[in-house]
Amino acid sequence: MSQARQFDPAEEVHATELAFLAAHDDGPRPPGWQLTPRAVVTFVMGSEQPLTLPRGRTIDAVPARLTIAAKFVGERALVERCVVTLAGERGLLLVGEPGTAKSMLSELLSAAVCGTSGLIVQGTAGTTEDQLRYGWNYALLLARGPSREALTPSPVMAAMSGGAVARVEEITRCLPEVQDALVSILSDRRIAVPELAGGSDSAVYAAPGFALIATANLRDRGVSEMSAALKRRFNFELVSPIADLATETALVRRQARLLLERVQAPFAVDDAVLEVLVTAFRDLRTGATVEGWEVERPSTVMSTAEAVSVAASIGLAAAYFPSQKDVLSLLPGHLLGVVRKDDQGDAARLLGYWDGAVRRRAEDGSRTWRRMWDLRDQLNG
Template sequence: MTAVERDDDATHEVQAPPPERVYAEELAFLARLDRGPRPPGWALTPRAVVLFVCGSRGGALELPKDVDAPSEVPRSLVIAEKLVGDRALVERSVVTLAGERGLLLVGEPGTAKSMLSELLAAAISGSSGMVVQGTAGTTEEHLRYGWNYALLLAKGPHREALVPSPVLAAMRAGALVRIEEVTRCLPEVQDALVSILSDRRLSVPELGRLEHARPGFNVIATANLRDRGVSEMSAALKRRFNFEQVPPIAVLEHEIALVKRRAVATLARVGEPLRVDDAVLEALVTAFRDLRAGRTVEGWSVDRPSTVMSTAEAVGVASALGLSAAYLDADRDPASLLPSHLLGVVLKDEPRDRGKLLAYWDSAVKRRAESGSARLWKQLYELRALLEEPA
C-alpha cells in the first residue's frame, strides 16, 4: 500500500481511510485472540475492544497454538495505542455499550471524542461509517427516515420508497451509529432519539409498521462542552445516555508523543519525513498546555485565550511546521515559524487575544529565556516582534 490509502475498488485515493481499514489486521487478529463471551452482535469481545483502543503497551501478543487463522492474519502482533488517555474511560464506555445504554462523550473541542467514537464503532461493529453530523440544519429525517419522492409519487408509500437514515440503517444491521455534535441539533430533532433509545424500535406510520433494532445496535453521541448552550438536551434524552467526559491529555510527555506521531503520519502521506526537532515540539506542546490551563508547568499564572488550545490544534501546527520544511524551505529553522502559528490559533475566536499571547511571551517565555535552562526559549523570546500587530 502506498503512503496514500486507496479505496476498495482501487479507482481513487482517499485522504482519511476509516479505522476499520487502517487497522484491519489488528481487528482480524483480535477477533481470533480473545474467544471469551461477546455481547450479541459484537465483532469483538469487550476485552478485545479495550485492547484495540488502548494498545498492548509495546508488547507483542501471540495467538494460541490451537487457533486457526488465515495466512494474512499474523500469529504475533503489537497492538498500537490509538487513544492517549485514561484506560478506565475506555472500559466504562465499552461497558456502557455492552449494556445497551447510549453513550455520550463530552469534552472540550479537540480532545479526541470523535476519534474514540470511530474506534469503538470499528471494533464493535466492524464499521464506523454510520454517522450523522449534527448541525442547526439537521432534520428529523436525518435521524429517522426520508422518502424517494419519485418512487413515492409513482407508487405511493411502500418499503422501496423509504430512505433509511444512518440510525435506521444501524438498527437494521445491528450496528453502532455515531451522532456527532448532538447538541448542535435542534431540541425537537434530538428528541427523535428518545423512543429509539428507549424502545429500540422506530415507527413508520406511513407503512403501518415498526422497524425493530437487531442485537448490537446502539448510539454513540458526542458534544462539546462549549456548545452546551446551542441546544440543551432534554431531561428525557439525557436519561437515555451514560455521560463520559473526555479530558485533555494529562501528561506532557504523552501529549508530545501523540503530537509527534500524528505529525509524522501527516508527512508520511506526502512521502516526507518530519523535519522538526523534538525540542521545538516540546516547546509547542508546552505553550499549548500553559495557555489551555491558564497556568504554566512551573506554576505561573497566565491569561487563557478564548479559543481552546486543543491537542488537535497542536497537531495541526506541528504538521504545518513539517510541511513548511518539506515544501518551502528545508533549511529554515521551524522554531522561527512557531510564534506566528501560535498567533493564528489564538486569534481564531477573539482578535483581542493577541494581547494575552504577548503577555504570555512577556512572562512565561521571558522567564524561561532568562533562566538559561533552554536556548530555544531564548530564541522564541527574541521572536516576540512577530506577535505584534502590524503598524
C-alpha cells in the same frame, strides 16, 4: 483494490487486528458483538506485549502472534467505561474540548464492536429528522404511495435493523427538536413508521447489538441545549486533553510526520521546537504552566489537533523553503494565528503569556525560551 483515498475507515485499516482479536479471545460476548468487551478495550488501548492465538487455532491471513498497536492516547478506565456503557441500554455520549480525539474513539469503538464505523450521521444545524429516523424516496412515494420500498432508512435505522453501532457526530449542533428524535429510539428501541401503519412494516425494531455513540463539543454549544429527556438516556464520558507533555509531544510529532509524508516532504522540525510548541499550547489550554504559574486562557481552543497543524505548517515551511533556517522564529506568528480567532482580547492574553511564563523561562536560562522572548516583537504586528 480501490482507488487512493485520503481517509480509510478504521475497520479496513485494522482489519487484521480485529480478526486476530476475534480469534484470540473467545469468551462470552454481548449479543451481536464481534469481540468480547475485554478485546474491545485491548483493541483501542493496545497490548504492550505480543498476544498469541490459543494453541491449535489458525485462521487464514491472521498471524499467530501479534502486538496490538495503541490507538487512543488516554485513560484505560475511560475506554472501559465506554465499552461497558455500549453493552448496556443507554447511549454513549463523548463530550470534550475540540481536538481530543472523540470522533476517533467513537470510530474505533464502533469498528471493534460491530465491524463497521460507517453508520454515521454528521450533526449540523441543517440536520433533519429524516437523517436520524427515515426519509422517503419521494418519486416512488408519489408514484406508488407509501410502501416499504419507498422508505429510505437513516444510518440509525440501518444500525437498528442490523444490530450495529450508529454514530452521531456533533449531536449538539442539531436543533434540539431534531435531537429529540433520538429519545424514543433510545428508550423504545424501535422506530414507528405511522405511514405504514397496520402492516408488518409499521415499526422497525432494534436487533441485539444496536448501540449509539454520540459526540459533542464542549466549546461551541456544549450540552446545555440538549433536552433533559435526551440527557437522561445517555451516559456521559468526558474526554480530556492528553495529560502528559511527553506523550502529547510524541503524538504531535507522529501526526505531523504523517501529514508531511502524505505530500512526500521530509519532516525536519527539531524536537526542541516541538516541545516549545506543545508546552505553549498546554499552558494556554490549561491556564497554568508546568511550573504552576497562572496563565490567562484565551477563549480559543488550543487543541492537540491544532498543535499538529501548526507543527505541520512549520514542517512544510522548512521543507519547501529550505533557506528558512530558523523555524523557531515562525512559532510566535503561528501561535498568534491560532489564538486570534474570535476575541480581540485573546491577542492581549498571548502578550500576557509572553510577559509571564516566556519571560521567566528565558530568565531561568533556557536557550529556546530566550529566543522566544527575543521574538516578542512579532506579536505586536
